[in-house]
Amino acid sequence: MDKNERHKKRAQKQKEKVDARVAQAQIEKGLLLVITGNGKGKSTAGFGTVARCVGHGYKAAVVQFIKGQWECGERTLLEQHGVPFAVMGTGFTWNTQDREADIAAATEVWQQAKQFLSDPQYHVVLLDELTYMLGYDYLPKEEVLTAIANRPSEQSVIVTGRGAISELRSMADTVSEIKDEKHAFKAGIKARKGVDW
Ligand code: ATP
Ligand code: MG
Numbered sequence: 001m002d003k004n005e006r007h008k009k010r011a012q013k014q015k016e017k018v019d020a021r022v023a024q025a026q027i028e029k030g031l032l033l034v035i036t037g038n039g040k041g042k043s044t045a046g047f048g049t050v051a052r053c054v055g056h057g058y059k060a061a062v063v064q065f066i067k068g069q070w071e072c073g074e075r076t077l078l079e080q081h082g083v084p085f086a087v088m089g090t091g092f093t094w095n096t097q098d099r100e101a102d103i104a105a106a107t108e109v110w111q112q113a114k115q116f117l118s119d120p121q122y123h124v125v126l127l128d129e130l131t132y133m134l135g136y137d138y139l140p141k142e143e144v145l146t147a148i149a150n151r152p153s154e155q156s157v158i159v160t161g162r163g164a165i166s167e168l169r170s171m172a173d174t175v176s177e178i179k180d181e182k183h184a185f186k187a188g189i190k191a192r193k194g195v196d197w
Helices: 004-024 040-055 073-080 100-119 130-135 141-149 164-169
Strands: 031-038 059-064 086-088 122-128 156-161 174-177
Touching: 004 174, 031 040, 031 164, 040 059, 040 073, 040 122, 040 156, 059 073, 059 100, 073 086, 086 100, 100 122, 100 141, 130 141, 130 156
Parallel strands: 031 156, 031 174, 059 086, 059 122, 122 156
Antiparallel strands: none
């Protein structure tokens, strides 16, 4: 058997396996996706999914639990396409380390998140950087997990951020842990507009 024939045989076998697995997946429901870990790409993946959703004509909503240093490009683009953004008003006070102010800001934006999570018109809701709110106990864990669990059955939710708590991982349908193998910042390269934000 020559190389091409062998390749064809292998590809055929592979296709049979994939087809069988595709045929097995019969459940249709909104998903909970958790994108966590220390590597770059968590929010990027979340916004990529929102773009997919909007591209298909569905509605999506975004909640940003940590306001970045810069106005992110995704917001400008997606708001033009009717995606509502709820952003933590005061930003996150890493610098002042004012826990009470952080909790107040988190609580306020959480009220908007709850509305999105109870509204079936949203096909996808991105809860960007929510993991920190749970990790630091800035938001009541039970209330957050219950709101996510009780969302409309067709709605998918994406949670991003490092260090997702175990409860969130176990209730999720899909969990991706992005590994930090290398990051430009560590080599002294500045975060880049249009790439990093
Ligand atoms: P991105 O928004 O690029 O997808 P992320 O959501 O995975 O990144 P965050 O922890 O939210 O990561 O960090 C946001 C910012 O920090 C981005 O500008 C990103 O490039 C940068 N960053 C992400 N991971 C790392 C890392 N491992 N080391 C240094 N900087 C990082
Ligand atoms: Mg992020």
